[in-house]
Amino acid sequence: MSIILSELTKRFGENLVVNKVSLEIQNGELFVLLGSSGSGKSTILRMIAGLTEVDAGRIELDGRDVTFLPPQTRGTGFVFQNYSIFRHMTVLENIEFGLRIRKTPLEERRQRSEELLELVGLSGLGSRFADQISGGQRQRVALARALAYQPAVLLLDEPFGALDVKIRAQLRERLIDIQRQLNVTTILVTHDQEEAFELGDRIGVIERGDLIEVGNPEELYHRPKTEFVATFIGNGNVLVGRAEGGQVKLGSTILPFPKNAPFHDEGAPVRILFRPETVVLQDQPVLQKSDIHMLAQGLVIQRVFVGSQQRIRLEVDGLQGVRPIAPPPAYGQRMTHIVALQQSLSSGDRFRTGESFWIGVRDYHILAPTGLKILTCYDESPGGEAAFEFGARLAEASRGPTTLLTVIEHNQALAAAKEKLELLRPKYYPHPSHFETRVRQGASAAEILLEAQDGHYEVVVIGQRGRTVNPNLAGMGSTAWQVLNQAAVPVLIVQSPRPNIQRILICTAAGEPGKSDVRFGGRLARTTGAQATVFHIRRPRSTGAEKKRTDRHLRQAQSTLESLKVNCEIKVIDEAPLPEGILSEAEQGDYDLIVVGAPAPRSPQQFRWKDLDSHIVNGTTRPVLIVPMVE
């Protein structure tokens, strides 16, 4: 193992630039670090070379811990983006510099540098100065200079960044040749995907300091694990469907899970990636060919000729409940877009804009499931703080993406509100790339509901909200009350701080309405590792048939939770008054979270707020999660 990085971390002031990056690179491997500018990739390279100090973590080169060694003793060859050829030295003197420092005899170093000149294809130019050779030649001098003293590791920081396209292509090939010939372990940093694909034995994708995924180029292109890699590399279509009955529901289409697809909870969102070249466009929805899955009908809205192929963008209306991730929907865009690559034929364009086609996919890939997508509503009341803290804890456990939202009046300053939210970022641990802040202007409840709907969040975390606590609204502010009543997704109301999530009380009614809260409570318990208690109060004077139904429901609940690998117990109480029974159980068991079901929302006018749920929220200061029934 030539290079081993473990939990490498770097901060510049408040900014986390490199976040616990761990990586192992084999002897002789050409590893590419791919990321956009400012992602921290160059910082990693500089830390390996010893040019930037390490805040935490360890660097091992050839079995030697070099974390705190000065750059001189690390034995790395570094090629800078600007090459940094010493201007007052000739090409030959530049290449010899490392050997001269090492006091190698003149004869030997002359011979070695002539060899290197030959290797990089610059024989005969040894006596020139830096300003007498071209950019591409300078780059090769820098490479030869870095190789002259036979470094253990070659580090290249955007080596082709400043060159034009044609020279770049030539130099890439030469670099591969040289690297193979010398078998020197190499890390190359670039923002150019094409370069990464062409050069890399393996590629590590880095974003905002996180090493997101590592794999060989083909794996990353066809079978990425993360949404970021799926959208960052190549032009993928990524749509979000839902896991239903062991299959993926994507609009009106049902797709089977491919072999080796990552496990998804029932009802969890499923992100499907299909590359434009696997999209099939047909005039008829023919389904005979079993390897093509029909998605929907789409309208061509754009056709771009790119040489051997043409890129076609279609607009699809018939994908109900599907959330598009890529191509990223434009602001205000209602319909899903899908990009297809088709061979371009000299016989003319079949795919004129406005024409409609059936869209099928030949091949698709399922991304690994994310944690819960959480919307946390923040305001400066104590309840708002408690909601933020609880939301952050939930996010930390589930490792899902979180958005922190605040709603301000129209006359308040957006920038100031945004800044206030950004100040909370450091409290949010540990995945800054999954954390977003958003400010909306308008009426609190309406804006929160809109955001919850637009962003396809899985749970909304909200504090007591509202300046005035209204006894008519079950002791809540009007905002929380409206959100609770109208949200189509589970709402978690946090009334006072709760330090951890270890015990979850899932209150369930028998039958259909009880299923969604068991499922969602189960997901929460699984992600947080909490102990779940399924709690049921029998109706007074229930008949034998009712009892049977209840027992069956509870058995199913238990097996559902066990399939999620949740540690659970079932608790049934006979004939207790409803809210009081639940409340006393919550107090006795000191639960951290109470999960209750609710009917699905109907219309804004018709509140579904039932006595039961309002009494529970009113009767406890513990966090309460209200799960609407899925219809």
Place this chain on the structure above:
Amino acid sequence: MNGTENSIQKVNKKRPRSTGLVPLILLLGVLFPLLLMPLIAIFIFASRSGLDGFLSALSQADAQFALRFSFIIASVAALINGVLGTFTAYVLSKYRFRGNQALSVIVNLPVAIPTVVVGTSLLLLWGPIGLLGKYLDPLGIQPMFTPVGVLLAHLFVTFPYMYGAVRPVLDELETTYEEAAYTIGASRWQTFRFVLLPALTGGLFSGSLLTFAHSLGEFGATIMVSGNLRLRTQTAPLYIFAQFEAGNIEAANAVAAVLAITSFILFFVLLRITQRKTVQVT
């Protein structure tokens, strides 16, 4: 000739010049009595008694000593400040620490302080009743009114010139050059010696010339700390002043002419260097 004509034409193409003669005549009318006539006067007076008079005025022991002393002091000042100024510029440019900014300002202060004040403050430090001098005096160490005192004054006054010539070059040089040297295996000293110093030659040369020229003409601080002792601490400018006061205008003029010519030569060499630099940059 052709080359210069071409370049003038090019300049003209870029920025058409107005042909009005009045401003030019006015400018010459100001410059001539202000700058040129005094210089001419030196040479006219120096040559009044012919070459023989000029040479005999120069061959006096006092004059010989004063000129030699001035050149030696200027050379030593240029050498010492060459090292000190470069070191200061290197530290202030390459190391980040608290007070870096403040030090950068302090280092330039000697330009702003009147030289007589510099002389006074040196006396108040090193003189027989000075802060340090009063402890050194009983030990027999008395830097003031000796060549060492003169050197101290000159080092103080000319310190910013070397620093000012080297610092911008160091600031502009990208750090990746040093970093490249470090990764190749060069120590800090080797990096300075083989990578930075060669890049600094231009700055070092012009800095040395500036230091030398300023030291050669330094008067205010020197007269305070030297005691103006003939054949001991009298520099050329002090000699000129003393002779002039004594009414030996010819003796004064001869030395003044030598100083003026030396300064001209230094000035034109400097001009050539800076011009070559701008050409390289473009």
